[in-house]
Amino acid sequence: xxxxxxxxxxxxxxxxxxxxxxxxxxxxxxxTDIIQGLTKANExxxxxxxIDLAFLTxxxxxxxxxxxxxxxxxxxxxxxxxxxxxxDTPGHWEYTRNxxxxxxxxxxxxxxxxxxxxxxxxxxxHALIASILRVKQIVFAINKMDLIKYxxxxxxxxxxxxxxxxxxxxxxxPTVLPISALKGENVVHKSAVFSWFKGPSLFDYLENxxxxxxxxxxxxxxxVQYLIHANKSIGYAGRIDQGDFRVGQALLLLxxxxxxxxxEIIHNTQSVKLAESGSAVSLYFTNEPEIKRGDILTDLEKxxxxxxxxxxxxxxxxxxxxxxxxxxxxxxxxxxxSAKLVCIHEKRLENRTISDNLMLNDIxxxxxxxxxxxxxxxxxxxxxTGSFILIDPVLFTTIAAGIII
Amino acid sequence: xxxDYLDILESxxxxxxxxxxxxxxxxxxxxxxxxxxxxxxxxxxxAFFPAKFPFPLMHIxxxxxxxxxxxxxxxxxxxxxxxxxVRMVEQTMVNxxxxxxxxxxxxxxxxxxxxxxxAIAEFNFDACIGGARRDEEKARAKxxxxxxxxxxxxWNPTNQRPEVWNIVNGFLKEGENMRVFPLSNWTELDVWAxxxxxxxxxxxxxxxxxxxxxxxxxxxxxxxxxxxxxxPLDEVITERVRYRTVGDMTCTAAVKSSASTVAQIIEELxxxxxxxxxxxxxxxxxxxxxxxxxxxxxxx
Numbered sequence: 001x002x003x004x005x006x007x008x009x010x011x012x013x014x015x016x017x018x019x020x021x022x023x024x025x026x027x028x029x030x031x032t033d034i035i036q037g038l039t040k041a042n043e044x045x046x047x048x049x050x051i052d053l054a055f056l057t058x059x060x061x062x063x064x065x066x067x068x069x070x071x072x073x074x075x076x077x078x079x080x081x082x083x084x085x086x087x088d089t090p091g092h093w094e095y096t097r098n099x100x101x102x103x104x105x106x107x108x109x110x111x112x113x114x115x116x117x118x119x120x121x122x123x124x125x126h127a128l129i130a131s132i133l134r135v136k137q138i139v140f141a142i143n144k145m146d147l148i149k150y151x152x153x154x155x156x157x158x159x160x161x162x163x164x165x166x167x168x169x170x171x172x173x174p175t176v177l178p179i180s181a182l183k184g185e186n187v188v189h190k191s192a193v194f195s196w197f198k199g200p201s202l203f204d205y206l207e208n209x210x211x212x213x214x215x216x217x218x219x220x221x222x223x224v225q226y227l228i229h230a231n232k233s234i235g236y237a238g239r240i241d242q243g244d245f246r247v248g249q250a251l252l253l254l255x256x257x258x259x260x261x262x263x264e265i266i267h268n269t270q271s272v273k274l275a276e277s278g279s280a281v282s283l284y285f286t287n288e289p290e291i292k293r294g295d296i297l298t299d300l301e302k303x304x305x306x307x308x309x310x311x312x313x314x315x316x317x318x319x320x321x322x323x324x325x326x327x328x329x330x331x332x333x334x335x336x337x338s339a340k341l342v343c344i345h346e347k348r349l350e351n352r353t354i355s356d357n358l359m360l361n362d363i364x365x366x367x368x369x370x371x372x373x374x375x376x377x378x379x380x381x382x383x384x385t386g387s388f389i390l391i392d393p394v395l396f397t398t399i400a401a402g403i404i405i
Numbered sequence: 406x407x408x409d410y411l412d413i414l415e416s417x418x419x420x421x422x423x424x425x426x427x428x429x430x431x432x433x434x435x436x437x438x439x440x441x442x443x444x445x446x447x448x449x450x451x452a453f454f455p456a457k458f459p460f461p462l463m464h465i466x467x468x469x470x471x472x473x474x475x476x477x478x479x480x481x482x483x484x485x486x487x488x489x490x491v492r493m494v495e496q497t498m499v500n501x502x503x504x505x506x507x508x509x510x511x512x513x514x515x516x517x518x519x520x521x522x523x524a525i526a527e528f529n530f531d532a533c534i535g536g537a538r539r540d541e542e543k544a545r546a547k548x549x550x551x552x553x554x555x556x557x558x559x560w561n562p563t564n565q566r567p568e569v570w571n572i573v574n575g576f577l578k579e580g581e582n583m584r585v586f587p588l589s590n591w592t593e594l595d596v597w598a599x600x601x602x603x604x605x606x607x608x609x610x611x612x613x614x615x616x617x618x619x620x621x622x623x624x625x626x627x628x629x630x631x632x633x634x635x636x637p638l639d640e641v642i643t644e645r646v647r648y649r650t651v652g653d654m655t656c657t658a659a660v661k662s663s664a665s666t667v668a669q670i671i672e673e674l675x676x677x678x679x680x681x682x683x684x685x686x687x688x689x690x691x692x693x694x695x696x697x698x699x700x701x702x703x704x705x
Contacts, residue, residue, distance in 0.1 A: 003410035070563055073546045074539045076592045083410045085590055101567040226423040230456040237452070239420045268415075269454040278408050280419035280452070293427055317567050331572055334427070389572050396576035401569040 007087040009126035010112030019181035026188035072102035096361040097317035220299040235282035241384040294335035316358035318399035329391035343367040418587035428575035432532040436462040438474035441536030461488040477608040512656035556580035625658035
């Protein structure tokens with residue numbers, strides 16, 4: 001069975017939560033007591049008599065009262081071939097950081113567009129985030145088609161506009177589908193109202209998605225997470241970020257620059273000859289090297305870069321603006337060190353001029369400098385060594401997420 | 406070759422357990438004797454093999470636990486040779502002068518939070534690993550894997566730290582505490598599939614057996630025991646039942662079932678139309694936001 005992670009995005013009231021409610025109910029993933037609970041919950045605030053599908057995912061009291069999604073809700077459903085993890089992300093500009101959180105691990109993005117409103121600033125922002133995060137499969141679902149009588153011409157016009165937007169934010173070959181989440185048209189089942197549409201239903205599209213595989217590359221990456229001391233030897237525990245690791249293989253230890261050979265691989269309490277990308281293992285080496293948490297083991301041919309400066313696309317997630325003085329804590333995978341912002345090149349997509357600081361929800365290209373040398377990759381070469389978060393050095397809140405370019 | 410979804414979930418959980426061991430000074434694993442925490446223990450064996458766990462286990466014992474669950478707990482800890490801390494809710498109630506609820510099914514669930522917070526202070530724990538899953542309940546569906554509690558033990562659901570990719574921020578200010586949920590992305594069915602694949606033993610309560618129960622007006626089957634007030638008007642029946650969750654005897658209902666093996670339970674769950682907590686927890690149903698309210702007070 002494959003595991004597929006997807007998120008829904010789009011403007012407020014474009015129908016994200018309703019769409020997920022529809023996917024869950026029509027695919028039979030929701031229990032009857034929960035559907036009854038929705039009817040009960042509705043009596044609290046809303047005067048609507050029919051089940052509000054959005055209440056399936058808007059689980060917090062504040063969300064129900066305000067009728068909006070504040071934070072990501074994770075929902076799960078399975079078919080015979082796939083387990084799906086759905087992140088229902090907020091549409092409000094104020095909660096962009098939560099949208100970024102929900103989107104960060106996903107293989108598939110579903111960006112909803114209200115056909116009666118068209119492309120909004122949030123549509124553009126979400127498309128940009130999906131593009132920056134290198135989400136492999138991006139679907140624009142043109143929703144509320146019932147309100148325009150399932151008109152093909154209107155759909156085609158909007159499709160053209162979305163393909164134009166995709167080109168601008170560097171999304172390659174997105175899929176565009178017409179749906180009505182409220183009526184359930186073309187969500188799980190193909191529908192007669194869209195007889196002119198030759199593509200799949202959203203559900204069929206998802207069923208046929210490939211599971212995320214690590215980038216087709218020969219790069220091998222392993223970040224040391226934890227040291228296991230037992231029987232007078234040390235196991236270096238971590239999850240293989242990418243590449244297949246074999247006993248006898250020569251590796252490079254960074255930042256030290258030492259060559260090592262794998263003596264043993266322990267996977268699930270067993271000694272194995274080969275461990276594939278994604279496995280949580282512990283590695284043992286012949287020459288007892290000095291290795292600590294945060295060190296990186298890589299192949300010899302295409303190692304990461306080492307330096308104290310890099311350029312990144314970042315999403316600013318704090319109410320406090322950025323500055324050029326603060327020594328932020330930077331966490332790259334399992335390493336933490338100190339870093340400063342040194343230059344803001346451009347704010348992506350915003351109609352604002354370059355300024356001296358980043359504000360909440362800004363997405364920008366910046367230069368960063370770290371206090372000591374750090375091992376890193378470009379995000380497109382290796383996700384886990386190419387991504388980072390910034391942490392406030394006093395409050396310890398997570399204030400930005402970045403992608404090294 | 407491509408990993409199966411259970412391999413991915415397992416690997417993700419082990420990654421989070423190791424991050425917890427690496428990022429915190431005094432973590433603890435909250436162990437209830439239920440299937441989810443038993444899976445966590447199994448994952449710890451893999452995460453830290455061949456070493457012992459780098460943290461103790463702790464059970465917040467309501468005093469209303471099923472004897473089968475307690476026996477299983479003690480046998481498992483003995484077999485693992487790991488350290489188990491037990492703190493009794495009863496002791497907190499004595500200290501604070503709290504009396505059991507005057508209720509037909511007097512749950513002590515609400516008081517567990519007090520005992521948990523006292524134990525965290527007593528041992529200076531900075532991270533508590535729990536077996537909660539996002540599919541259990543709609544407030545939990547919103548929670549991060551590394552979920553911060555403020556200095557009073559409260560969860561602030563409208564201002565959570567962004568958790569981007571698998572980078573988990575475990576920095577704490579004085580007095581703050583982290584809850585860690587490595588099984589966040591597992592569903593009830595995933596847990597059972599994993600139990601089957603890994604051949605994990607469970608308390609007998611999870612499998613079909615004969616039991617004398619009160620059938621409540623809502624149709625819940627409640628175990629007859631010394632804490633429950635049985636009235637002559639109650640419908641007392643003996644049924645073949647099993648438990649989908651194992652909590653307090655006073656608020657956990659049994660479900661009618663003939664499933665006596667893991668494979669049969671999986672088949673049963675696939676056709677079940679009732680959610681896990683909906684079928685078995687009478688405490689969540691008190692109000693629409695029952696879980697969120699309790700978590701804000703410091704509950705697991």
